[in-house]
Amino acid sequence: MTDLFQLLVAGISIGSIYAMTAIGFVLLWQTSNTINFAQGEFVVLPAFAMVLFWMVFRLPFAAALLATVLLSTFLLGFLVRRFLVARLLQTGVLPLVIATIGLSLFIRYSLQQFWTPLALPFPPLFSRVPMRLGTLLLSWEELMNVLFAGAAIGALHLFISRTKLGWAMQAVAQNRTLATVLGIDVGRLVTITFVLNAALTAMAAILIAPVYLVKYDIGIGLGLKAFYAAIIGGFNQIRGALLGGLLVGIVETLAAAYVSGQFRDAAALVILIAVLLWKPEGLWGVKEEWAS
Amino acid sequence: MTGARRSARRLLPLGVLSLLALVPLTFEQYKLYVASLTLVYLVMAIGLNLTLGYAGQISLAHGAFMAFGSYAVAILGQRGAPFELGVGLGAALGFAWGLLVGFPALKVKHHFLAMVTLGFNIIVFLVLRNWEWLTGGSFGISGIARPAWGAISFQSDRAYYLYMLAWAAIVVASAYWILTSRWGRAFRAIRENEMRAEALGVSLRNYKLMAFAIGAAYAGVGGALFAPLLGYIDPGAYTLDRSIQFLMMVVMGGLGRFEGPFIGAILVTVLPEVLRASEGLYLVIYALAVMLMMLFMPRGLVGVWDWVLARLGPAPAARAPLAPPPDAARLG
Numbered sequence: 001m002t003d004l005f006q007l008l009v010a011g012i013s014i015g016s017i018y019a020m021t022a023i024g025f026v027l028l029w030q031t032s033n034t035i036n037f038a039q040g041e042f043v044v045l046p047a048f049a050m051v052l053f054w055m056v057f058r059l060p061f062a063a064a065l066l067a068t069v070l071l072s073t074f075l076l077g078f079l080v081r082r083f084l085v086a087r088l089l090q091t092g093v094l095p096l097v098i099a100t101i102g103l104s105l106f107i108r109y110s111l112q113q114f115w116t117p118l119a120l121p122f123p124p125l126f127s128r129v130p131m132r133l134g135t136l137l138l139s140w141e142e143l144m145n146v147l148f149a150g151a152a153i154g155a156l157h158l159f160i161s162r163t164k165l166g167w168a169m170q171a172v173a174q175n176r177t178l179a180t181v182l183g184i185d186v187g188r189l190v191t192i193t194f195v196l197n198a199a200l201t202a203m204a205a206i207l208i209a210p211v212y213l214v215k216y217d218i219g220i221g222l223g224l225k226a227f228y229a230a231i232i233g234g235f236n237q238i239r240g241a242l243l244g245g246l247l248v249g250i251v252e253t254l255a256a257a258y259v260s261g262q263f264r265d266a267a268a269l270v271i272l273i274a275v276l277l278w279k280p281e282g283l284w285g286v287k288e289e290w291a292s
Numbered sequence: 293m294t295g296a297r298r299s300a301r302r303l304l305p306l307g308v309l310s311l312l313a314l315v316p317l318t319f320e321q322y323k324l325y326v327a328s329l330t331l332v333y334l335v336m337a338i339g340l341n342l343t344l345g346y347a348g349q350i351s352l353a354h355g356a357f358m359a360f361g362s363y364a365v366a367i368l369g370q371r372g373a374p375f376e377l378g379v380g381l382g383a384a385l386g387f388a389w390g391l392l393v394g395f396p397a398l399k400v401k402h403h404f405l406a407m408v409t410l411g412f413n414i415i416v417f418l419v420l421r422n423w424e425w426l427t428g429g430s431f432g433i434s435g436i437a438r439p440a441w442g443a444i445s446f447q448s449d450r451a452y453y454l455y456m457l458a459w460a461a462i463v464v465a466s467a468y469w470i471l472t473s474r475w476g477r478a479f480r481a482i483r484e485n486e487m488r489a490e491a492l493g494v495s496l497r498n499y500k501l502m503a504f505a506i507g508a509a510y511a512g513v514g515g516a517l518f519a520p521l522l523g524y525i526d527p528g529a530y531t532l533d534r535s536i537q538f539l540m541m542v543v544m545g546g547l548g549r550f551e552g553p554f555i556g557a558i559l560v561t562v563l564p565e566v567l568r569a570s571e572g573l574y575l576v577i578y579a580l581a582v583m584l585m586m587l588f589m590p591r592g593l594v595g596v597w598d599w600v601l602a603r604l605g606p607a608p609a610a611r612a613p614l615a616p617p618p619d620a621a622r623l624g
Contacts, residue, residue, distance in 0.1 A: 035406075037536075084583065091590035094350070098543045101536060102582030109575040231407050269414055276411040280404055 002135050007257050008250060013142035014211070015249020016149035020204040021222060022229035022241035023153060024197035029235060030173035031186075031193040034085060035097050038104035040223020042198065045107055046072040046205035047214045051120050069202045077198035081191050089190075104219065111216040119215040125206070145207050152203050153242060156196070160238070165192065173236075221265070228272045234285025243284050247271060313457055317450050324449050325521070330561045331456045332518045335463045337541045337553030339510025342467060344539075345548035346476065347503030348483035353393060353409035355534035356416035357508040360385035361515025362525045366433040367426065375439030375520075379459070382512035390508025394501050413532050420527035432526025436519050456517050463510060470506065471550065479503050483548070544585055546594025555593045 021039060028034045036042070049071050054064035084103065088096040126140040160166035171179040172189050180186055212218050225248055233244025248268045255267035275283060316327035340354050361382025368378040393412050420427045427433065439446045439455060446455040470476055478499045481489035490496050519525050537560065545556025563581070567574035589595045 084587065087587055088590065091586075094344075094539075094543055094547065095586045095590035098540055099583050099586040101540060102579045102586065105575060105579035106583065109572075109579060113572050113576055235404075235407075266418070269418070273411050273415055276408055280408060 003257075005136060006138070007253055009138060009142050009146075011250030011253035012246060013139075013145040013249070014253060015246035016146050016153075017204050017208050017211075017245075018222075018225050018229050018249050019242045019245025020149050020152060020200050020207075021226035022233070022245045023156065023238055024200040025226050026230050026235060026238055026241040027169075027193050028197055029230075031169055032085065032089060032190040033093055033096075034100065035093070036197075037097060037100040037223065038107065038219075039201070039226050040219030040221070041104045041107040042072075042076050042201040042219075043205045043208065043222050044111065044214075044216065044219040045076060046198075046202035047122075047209045047218075048111055048115065048120075048216075049202075050206055050209060051122065051214055055123075065206065068206065069199055072202035072205075073195045073198040075198075076201065077195035078191065080198075081194040085190070085194070086187075104223070108216055108219060115216070117216065119213040122209040122214050124210045141210065145211075148203065148207060152200065156200070157238070159196075165189070169193065225268055228268050230282075232271055232275045232283060234282025237282070237284050240282050240284035244282070247283075310461075313460075316453060321449060324453060326561055326565055328449070328453050328456055328521055329518075330557050331453075331460045332514050332521070333538075333541060333557035333561055334460055334553055335514035335517065336511055336538050337545065337557050338463055338467050339507040339514065340538050340542045341507075341545075341548070341553050342470070342479070342510070343503050343507030344542055345546075345552060346471065346479040346483060347500060349394070349500065349504055350406045350539075351409045351504070351507065352406050352532065352535045352539065353413045353416075354507075354511050354538045355530045355532065356413040357386040357390065357511035358515035358518065358534070359416055359420060359527075359530035360389065361512035361517075362519040362530070363420070363427060363433070363515075364512070365516045365519045366436045366525055369437045369520075370433070375437070375516075378519075379513055379516040382516040383509040384512070386512025386515075387505045387509040390505035391501055393508070394504030409535075410532060413530075413535050417527055417531055420530065427527070430527060432524060434524040436523045436525065438520040438523075452520065459513065459517055463513060467510070468550065475499070475502070480548070540582065544582070544592055546592030546597075549592070549594045551597055552592055552594050555597065559593060 021043060024042070025036055025039045028036050046068050049068045050064060053059050053067045054061060057064075059067065080103070084099055085096065088099055124141060126144045128139070128141065130137040130139050131143070132138075160169060168179070168184045169189055169192070171182065171184055172186055176186060208222070226245070229244035229248045230241050231244070232247060233242065234240030248271065251271055252264050252267040256264040259267075279285075316324055319327060336354060336358060339357075340351060343349050343351050361379070364382040364385060365375060365378030368381060369375065393409060421430050423429070438452050446452045471479075478489070478494045481492065481494050482496060482499055482503075486496060515530075518529075541556035541560045542552060543556075544559055545554070546552030564574060564578060567577050570577060585593065
């Protein structure tokens, strides 16, 4: 029983990081119809940036964190939106999909080529001495991951549901043409979404770096899991991506513990396939996207 | 007189193409292998172009359909069946599964279809890896025989290249026939405007399913030709990555254009080979090229081809029926 509880905490911890990545992914889809195949690399690049600022330049932690988030929002938010997406939004979904595949390869292999093909160690951010609660052993790292990811997602939720910009984002997601007619600057909102996504992935990067180590190719698995989480939870719902991310994290942790370590990556697939068969709009999705 | 001239104009690129296709026979082993791979990709890309480029239905399962062909040839070959039977079975399996997977295409739209096909690709991969009694599991199947007709054997690399070339010619000709028939017109009508097409009496259900199934059948043929190339297959060759590669091929070549798959297949196989000289940098350059191409040529490299043709002389009228409408790249 205590085992199960500890595994659940571990699953929720990794799942909350998947959820952050998946939520960014869904936001991009909603406001700009971008299926971002580079989402995994959007996590890897800030992780490398953090290594650069913190461990190579030896900046204080807070300064390195700020620099990483700023760099990520500038490169992956602003620049990508400005130079890749702005032009391709006019040409439709497919060229944009192919371009993001190109972007993911570009980031991944540039890091491998110009920095290192090896895994870089990343020091733990929190004490590795577990916290004791009776017979329970809880890791600080896992608890803090949940806390920070929860805070980020909560802040995002407040932003979307309580501010004018957030309402405008919802309007664009629901009906782009109508939003334009109502005087919403859709282009500016798309930029804001990209910047928000880059900030989310930068935070996910810093939380996941001590768990996974920093390597050029960890984005492949991460991106795929964010994609699965989004499909499982529902592509048109932020809470869907949250649910999907947590579910993937929990199920893969339980599968690794109770079935076998090899089954870890297959677990997400099993849920994905089950969802696609029984409820292709996602567990928490809405059927509005279905054709008549 | 004009008729003769027109057919001459139509035959000329065909003649040039057939001559060019024979050039790899003079290549050394590795280059010949790359050329053979290009033929496989050409067949695959023609299939996907039919599904995606003409009928506008995204498929991320082309790698899985390819696996049907490869495993049909490998498994039947082990039991002594002739190679062509394997090709036929691969195409039939592709067609049948294309119908089944394409079925949701009737109900769901663009990115949902992408997910359904993505899931299908993953299921097929898992089945290939786990049904060891049939597929050899992750060890795959080795010693796949090349075709032989009695005394004539296509065992050598050159002979097998010629054999593949014959199949590629059949595929190209049949695709051309489909696209110039009323089917091709119906496919394009659906892509442009579903409602209008239906109002004009195009049966959406039948044609959508057909576009999907025929594309998948071509993928089965491509997979069948691929299996004996190295004589060894394993599930790793039929992953989602492979399907994404085909998608890139078709989009970079030029969606919904007959020339597109030719350009895309050559590009995706030859470009990495050319760039390999730059050692590790080639993936970085390749990725940059993909992004730049999408930015400045979202309709694919076929644009360059058009430009060259326009320079060479007035655009031949024979090409008009296959030219895309202005919004061909739009699939949103």
